[in-house]
Amino acid sequence: MTLTVGFRLGNDTTTRQVTVLVTQSGYLHRAQGVYGKLARLSRPERSPAVNNPIPSFQGEHPLARPIADLRRHHAAYTTNGYTRILIPPAVVRLNFDEDQPLTTAAHRELFQAFIGAAPTTPQSLDAAIAAFRAALGLPSRPENLTRAPRQKALPPRVAAMLRTLEGGSALTPARRRPVGWTVTGQGVRLHVGPTGEVLDRAAVVELQAALSAWLYFTKETGQPAPHGGGSASPQDHLRARG
Numbered sequence: 001m002t003l004t005v006g007f008r009l010g011n012d013t014t015t016r017q018v019t020v021l022v023t024q025s026g027y028l029h030r031a032q033g034v035y036g037k038l039a040r041l042s043r044p045e046r047s048p049a050v051n052n053p054i055p056s057f058q059g060e061h062p063l064a065r066p067i068a069d070l071r072r073h074h075a076a077y078t079t080n081g082y083t084r085i086l087i088p089p090a091v092v093r094l095n096f097d098e099d100q101p102l103t104t105a106a107h108r109e110l111f112q113a114f115i116g117a118a119p120t121t122p123q124s125l126d127a128a129i130a131a132f133r134a135a136l137g138l139p140s141r142p143e144n145l146t147r148a149p150r151q152k153a154l155p156p157r158v159a160a161m162l163r164t165l166e167g168g169s170a171l172t173p174a175r176r177r178p179v180g181w182t183v184t185g186q187g188v189r190l191h192v193g194p195t196g197e198v199l200d201r202a203a204v205v206e207l208q209a210a211l212s213a214w215l216y217f218t219k220e221t222g223q224p225a226p227h228g229g230g231s232a233s234p235q236d237h238l239r240a241r242g
Contacts, residue, residue, distance in 0.1 A: 001093055001094065001095060001096070002023050002024055002025070002093070002094055002096050002097070002098050003023070003024040003091065003092075003093050003094075003132065003135055003136060004021045004022065004023050004024070004091070004092050004093075004094055004110075004114055004132075005021065005022050005067075005070070005089070005090070005091045005092075005128050005129060005131075005132035006019065006020055006021025006022060006029075006070070006087075006089070006090070006092075006114060006118075007019070007020060007021075007074060007085075007087055007088060007089045007090070007125065007128075008020075008085075008086040008087035008115065008118075009074075009077050009078065009082035009083070009084065009085060009086060010035065010082060010084035010085075010086045011080070011081045011082045011083070011084070012083075012084055013081055014081065015034055015035045016032065016033065016034055016035070016082075017032065017033065017034075017035055017039070017082075017086060018030065018031070018032040018073075018077055018082060019031045019032070019039065019087070019111055019114070019115065020070060020073045020074070020077075021070075021110075021111075021114055022063070022066040022067060022069075022070050022132075023098055023110075024063070024098075024136055025062070025098045026046060026047035026062035026063055026066055027044045027045065027046055027047070027066065027098070028044070028045040028066040028069050028070065028073075029041075029042070029044050029045075029107070029110065029111070030042040030073070031108075031111050039111065041104065041107050041108060041111070044102060044107070045066070045069065047062040047063065047064070047065050047066050048065065061138075063133075063136075063138070067129055067132075067133075070125070070129070071125065071129075074089075074125050085122070087115065087118045087120070088119075088120065088121065088122045088123055088128075089123055089124065089125040089127070089128035089129075090118045090119050090121070090123070090128055091128055091131045091132045091135060092113075092114055092117045092118050092119075093135075094110070094113045094114060094117060095113070096109070096110055096113055165183070165184070165185050166185075168185065170182055170183065170184045171183040171184070178192060178193060179191075179192050187199065187200075188204045188207075
């Protein structure tokens with residue numbers, strides 16, 4: 001007995017079909033051809049992790065790559081017009097001895113057994129693979145798994161400033177200048193001498209993007225690149241808004 005998982009898809013435009021299946025011993029099998037004709041058998045693809053002395057394959061599960069290839073073939077054939085589901089993804093236990101020499105006759109017998117025993121109940125490929133793995137006692141990834149975005153660690157200086165804000169204190173420049181800024185939990189304020197303005201959140205986001213762009217633009221030299229465009233300085237903008 002051998003456990004298999006696979007599917008059969010058809011392309012009505014080219015009148016061709018393909019059957020792809022994976023067996024529990026780590027082989028991927030394919031058969032394809034014209035509707036109603038004897039299918040052409042592809043050479044069985046054995047998992048490189050089966051009895052392989054190469055260190056890079058040691059520790060890899062023998063079914064990892066065949067299952068990944070099953071997904072890849074399903075996606076590729078579907079993209080190439082094989083959109084008719086002739087046999088939906090299914091798990092079938094077959095009365096087939098994988099230890100026997102895989103002659104052409106035996107290989108064709110494997111496909112005929114799968115096609116004859118496969119149920120027609122619609123299900124997704126992920127569901128079939130999960131059932132296949134479960135039947136073999138292997139862990140399965142949950143369906144429709146939504147990965148939460150990994151939060152990046154804050155740079156030490158930013159983390160220290162965040163703790164200052166959380167403690168209720170304000171952030172100010174290390175050196176007092178005629179043009180300055182103050183950041184508190186309530187907002188961001190730019191000021192020139194006694195005149196200043198509090199920015200709303202959208203303005204702060206825009207300013208942060210502009211400052212980040214400037215830092216990337218000048219990171220090679222640490223100084224602004226010479227430019228003769230005559231653009232107004234930040235001080236000029238602040239004076240105009242004040």
